[in-house]
Amino acid sequence: SQQGEEDPQALSIQEGENATMNCSYKTSINNLQWYRQNSGRGLVHLILIRSNEREKHSGRLRVTLDTSKKSSSLLITASRAADTASYFCATDAATGNQFYFGTGTSLTVIP
Amino acid sequence: DTEVTQTPKHLVMGMTNKKSLKCEQHMGHRAMYWYKQKAKKPPELMFVYSYEKLSINESVPSRFSPECPNSSLLNLHLHALQPEDSALYLCASSTGTAYSYEQYFGPGTRLTVT
Numbered sequence: 127s128q129q130g131e132e133d134p135q136a137l138s139i140q141e142g143e144n145a146t147m148n149c150s151y152k153t154s155i156n157n158l159q160w161y162r163q164n165s166g167r168g169l170v171h172l173i174l175i176r177s178n179e180r181e182k183h184s185g186r187l188r189v190t191l192d193t194s195k196k197s198s199s200l201l202i203t204a205s206r207a208a209d210t211a212s213y214f215c216a217t218d219a220a221t222g223n224q225f226y227f228g229t230g231t232s233l234t235v236i237p
Numbered sequence: 238d239t240e241v242t243q244t245p246k247h248l249v250m251g252m253t254n255k256k257s258l259k260c261e262q263h264m265g266h267r268a269m270y271w272y273k274q275k276a277k278k279p280p281e282l283m284f285v286y287s288y289e290k291l292s293i294n295e296s297v298p299s300r301f302s303p304e305c306p307n308s309s310l311l312n313l314h315l316h317a318l319q320p321e322d323s324a325l326y327l328c329a330s331s332t333g334t335a336y337s338y339e340q341y342f343g344p345g346t347r348l349t350v351t
Contacts, residue, residue: 157337168241168327168342169280176337214279218336223293225336227279 130215130228138234145202147231149215150195156218158191158198161227163212172200172213177220207237241343243328249349252318258346260311260328266341268334269311271303272327274345280327286311287334318350 130151139145149158157176161169175182175191175198182189188201202209215228241262250256260269268287272280285293286305294303300322302314311328325345331338 159339161342166325166345166347168344169329169340170342171339174337174339223336225282227281230279 130217130226132213132215132228132231134231135229136232136234138236139205141205141207141235141237143205145205145209145233145235147200147213147233149198149200149228151198151215151217151226151228152196153222154220155193156220158189158218159216160187160189160198160200161214161216163214163230165211169214202233205233205235207235209233210235241328241330241341243326243343243346245346246344247347247349249351250315250318251351252320254318255314255316257315258313258326258328258348260313260343261309262330262341263309264330264332264341265308266330266332267308268331268338269305270329270331270340271311271313272329273322274325274327276324284313292334315348318348320350323348323350 130149133148159174160172163169173184173189175189186203191198212230212232214230244259270285271283274280282295283297284303289305300317304312325347327345328343329340331340
């Protein structure tokens with residue numbers, strides 16, 4: 127069964143705007159990762175946040191984690207057309223040695 | 238070299254064929270993974286190799302047979318596949334063998350079963 131649900135499923139914004147996508151999961155985790163996938167290609171790791179961290183930044187990316195709500199968000203600031211891709215969260219379950227990707231958010235940035 | 242390579246890029250096979258997918262990394266990573274991804278769906282973990290030994294098999298049908306000949310190579314042998322097995326097959330590797338490490342993905346092999 128899938129661990130993570132992402133919201134929204136699809137998001138379309140103008141270049142320069144910020145994009146926020148959310149990931150909710152079901153069981154306790156050790157860490158949560160975000161990946162980007164350009165159409166039909168391999169995934170690229172963006173950021174990893176551990177269960178004892180609340181926020182992490184990497185360039186234009188900001189990730190938050192709320193373990194009490196079992197949710198995470200990815201914020202991309204000042205979006206570019208090149209940010210057009212699908213974004214997936216992935217969770218490392220605290221028990222059961224399980225690793226699941228969320229359902230994904232398809233982001234379109236309009237030039 | 239921070240690249241994971243996969244061959245072939247595309248593969249079309251009949252249901253009675255036997256074929257293999259190949260994955261290679263030269264980053265010294267100790268864990269390697271096979272994923273299956275259907276269109277507009279997230280990747281699903283199939284197999285995990287840790288130090289060249291199969292550590293996780295996510296209840297994958299026996300028509301998929303993984304092999305790790307050495308620490309840099311990972312194969313996925315395919316036999317008697319079904320049309321529903323058509324998908325993008327992704328290989329990944331990571332430094333460590335737990336899921337606390339970022340995974341480096343190859344570009345995938347797009348498989349079509351006819």
